[in-house]
Amino acid sequence: MPAVIEVHNLHKSYGDTVAVDDVSLTVQEGEIFGILGPNGAGKTTTVECVEGLRRPDRGEISVLGLDPQRDRAELTQQLGVQLQDGELPGRLKVGEALTLYGSFYRTPADPRALMETLGLADKSSTRCGKLSGGQRQRLSIALALIGNPRVAVLDELTTGLDPQARRDTWQLIEDVRARGVTILLVTHFMEEAERLCDRIALIDMGRTVVVDTPAGLTERVQTEQRIHFRPSVPFDDRLLTGLPEVTGVVHRGDVVVVTGNDNALNAVTSVLARNNIVARQLRVEQAGLEDAFVALTGRRPENERHASRNRPGRN
Incomplete structure (x- = not known):
């Protein structure tokens, strides 16, 4: 299948801090591709370069055949993004938010149909500040899809959600892929990556450790x-x-x-x-994905409580 995202030898530093040291990956059309790694591994910086929000120091990036820096205006029409730290005004209503975001695109989706699909039909007049954690995540997905994108980037989508809300969100992501949208999913949850991803890039300390299927990563580990x-x-x-x-x-x-x-x-x-x-x-x-993670990185992933309590602004 054709590649929709290609990243080769990506580097990005902030002063003396190296966030991304050497990341390469390729995302095929129609797949859910996961970027997995601990907090501070360089996951968010990588996808921000893919989205055109950050300019890499060096390396090559192509998204749908477009350069995220040179062709950013066109790319934004085809790329949906759910930011890790996105925040909407508390008094803004759900329907108003979708209408506003839809106005940014040439061929937006129908906000009412999108709310119906994502279980927000009865929340159109609800202020964003009144939504539960799971409802806010549903709205985040809706905002990422309002432009009818070919590719959606979802960054730490389920951090902080209770287990049931997380599983509900996973089902939504699978439904989005079924609509023909290629998904780039950033996560540090092992279960999430195993459940959703066709392939995974394991990133640690700014480098691509390995790219493989969840089953392939597990098979690399000789665990009793x-x-x-x-x-x-x-x-x-x-x-x-x-x-x-x-x-x-x-x-x-x-x-x-x-x-x-x-x-x-x-x-x-x-x-x-x-x-x-x-x-x-x-x-x-x-042996599971967590065993592979430990074997390949030499450390254990953060558990949900630790990640939620100490979640950094960028990683």
Whole structure:
């Protein structure tokens, strides 16, 4: 499929602070492409250069065949943007905001249809300052789409939302993609990236660490399988530690945790069955995107509470 965004060897500094050291990525038409990384990794600076809001020190950027600096006026007609720190006047009404933003575009979407699609039909006369967190995010998406863009950039869209509002927003993003809009999604939430993204650029310390699918990133990590269960009767650990597929057995109260390779589950359950031991509440943990993140960056991602409390203005 044709590329709609191409970034090659992007660099951007603010004084002595290097925000983006060497970022390259390509976004294909129709995909949800994620930029994943910790706070301060250079994610927002990267997308601001893509949007034309920042002028890079060096590197090449093409969006829909346009240069974000030279062709900015034309690009704004085809690119929808939800800014990380966008703020609307509290007294402005939802319908008024969409009408105002729509006036900036040659062929805007119908504000009423957009509100209906995004679950804001009954909020047209509601002041922006009265909206809940989830409703504000729906409005952010609507404002990014009011110009009928071919590409939408969504920056830290669900930070600060409760889990249900976050999942509702994820569904909206999938619906937007179904309408034919290519999405560039900036996030530091592992679950969000796994749920939504076709491919991910993992960025850390201003550099592109790797670009791959969520499954591809996970496959890069040689992580042990973890098997949790409550045995129906006590047993000698040597029953399992003697298996070549098992690397360790530990007890956490009445729960047994077995670590091992990809074949450990079959080996463990077979031995337990032969010895008439029932593995109750059996649960298996496989390597996930967070494991890949830790392996590739050497540090853990921020959890939701930390990120919401300490969210910086730019990253």
